[in-house]
Amino acid sequence: MSPKIAVTIGDINGIGPEVALKAVVKKSVLSVCDPFIIAPFKLVNIYSPFLGIKLHVMENEDDFERGKNLANIYPMREFKNVKITLGQPSKISGQIAGESIEIAVEMCLNGKASAVCTSPVSKKSLNLAGFNFPGQTEMIAHLSNSKRYLMMFINNKIKLALATIHIPLSKVSKTITHELLAEKIEILIETLKKDFLINSPSIAVLGLNPHAGEDGLIGDEEKKIIKPVIEKFSAKNFKIDGPFSADGFFGEKKFKNYDAILSMYHDQGLIPVKLIDFYNTVNFSAGLNIVRTSPDHGTAYDIAGRLIANEKSMVQAIILSAKIYKNRANFNE
Known part of the structure; x- marks a missing residue:
């Protein structure tokens, strides 16, 4: 069975949604796993037409569809009066990013996802939304009860x-x-x-x-x-x-x-x-109780919304998460 990789939406005011969408439809990614993005559907739907990517809204973690330029979306709750302010940290962007992380970690702990790959976030945005951690690593360690x-x-x-x-x-x-x-x-x-x-x-x-x-x-x-x-x-x-x-x-x-x-x-x-x-x-x-990867870059506020972000690190992050998940399974056999 192909590993199910939960991909978080990241900071909506940065390049997170863009690199996530670009990455999950790559053949190199789909050849090793079933990736899906945890996000409010209306938000990713803003980007998808410009990227030439179709969306499938999943009813549950097993409702995964494959197709050319097709991205699977595990829908979060819709947020009212969301204002996208490209290139700027905000409380709402931190709230959406933080809740996406919470859902992804919970899915891993419950066996509904094999691993989580987190899109770039703004630490300031997370803090504004009440997620008071130095970074995603510390937040995920806390959520996964990893000492x-x-x-x-x-x-x-x-x-x-x-x-x-x-x-x-x-x-x-x-x-x-x-x-x-x-x-x-x-x-x-x-x-x-x-x-x-x-x-x-x-x-x-x-x-x-x-x-x-x-x-x-x-x-x-x-x-x-x-x-x-x-x-x-x-x-x-x-x-x-x-x-x-x-x-x-x-x-x-x-x-x-x-x-x-x-x-x-x-x-x-x-x-x-x-x-x-x-x-x-x-x-x-x-060292975490779950498998977690992410790209090696940040929100890139300076190019947010310009659709020129390089998704290579995100692609490799998803692929590595699937590889590590499989390696752990083999090691424990």
Whole structure:
């Protein structure tokens, strides 16, 4: 049976509806899963004529139809007096995006969907609507009752995880502890085995400071925290190396020698990953009780409504969600 992928609508004032519609009708997507968009029908119907896409309104999760340029819509409740303000965050756009996420997660927990792929949202819009989370990852972890999670970015050339996510750079050093790093490495090992079927994964851990601290001259987090955690796992025969100086590690393309990399903070990992392959990179939330992916970009307010958004990352996100769902099933057999 083909996996059922619940695709959220995202921010209606951004490119979420556009990339979602474009992606779910792709042959490469339909060849591996049955994707459907959770959205108010009237809203997606605004976009569909301009994109040349027909819509099928599903009566339930099993009412899936296939056809050329046909998108399946799992209808949310219709919202009254919705005003689309392209390029701007708003309470109503946050409300629609948030409720779409809630429905998708619930469907996964109840077995009505195999995985969820979330379209880009505005954190400000979600907060205006009362969804007070730093991002979708934290929100979905809460909704799925997942105690641990790890943000990863994946394409055909690299798998990279983040030790810290959406926090100010000034707080990164204090946030990185022995316990945090050990937990993130544990999740990373588990997901590489379970979700990517890599039996004995190799992991590279990046340092926090320039030159990985230069043996304590430019910071001591590597000596006091990062290296001892690596040694703890190495003593248990896990293949974990580091801490590496990030600039040299990526400059010399050492990432090709490892199954995954653990970065200490957001931009340290995201800049090289997106330079390696921006359009085909996927955000994956490892460690959750459900499978969740998303494209690696945001709402792109600057091009919202112009119908020029690139849907490649969304396509890859849906495909990866189906692959991980199948891998987990095979791993658990």
